[in-house]
Amino acid sequence: METQELINYLDELLVSQTGKHLDNLQLSILKGVLNGQKYADIAEEYCCTNGHTKDKAYELWKILSEALGEDINKSNLKATIERLGIANNYSKLFNPVQIGEINLCSNKRENEQKEKKIEKNIKKNYT
Structure with missing residues (x-):
């Protein structure tokens, strides 16, 4: 699954569970983390402070953790997605x-x- 497809999938999952889409910074954080970027690089691209990006990322990991029923953070995002089969198979969560x-x-x-x-x-x- 491509990064953008995965991000769209996670966004739709959150919409179905919370009624809210990810905001632009959260989308940038997801895309950046999936592409191996550091928070400082993401903050620079988004034109905000590193601290603000870290705060939003913490919020994002908390929301994703609740939605997926797993402890999600920057360092385990890719491994958790693979383990849950999200990258290869939608059925793990949608069906x-x-x-x-x-x-x-x-x-x-x-x-x-x-x-x-x-x-x-x-x-x-x-x-």
């Missing part, structure tokens, strides 16, 4: 109701196709 190969939150057609495949395999194995 938590899954039984075997059938995802109860995905579209109906996709579920029907998976159900047919499973039924076919069952019939094949037991006949």
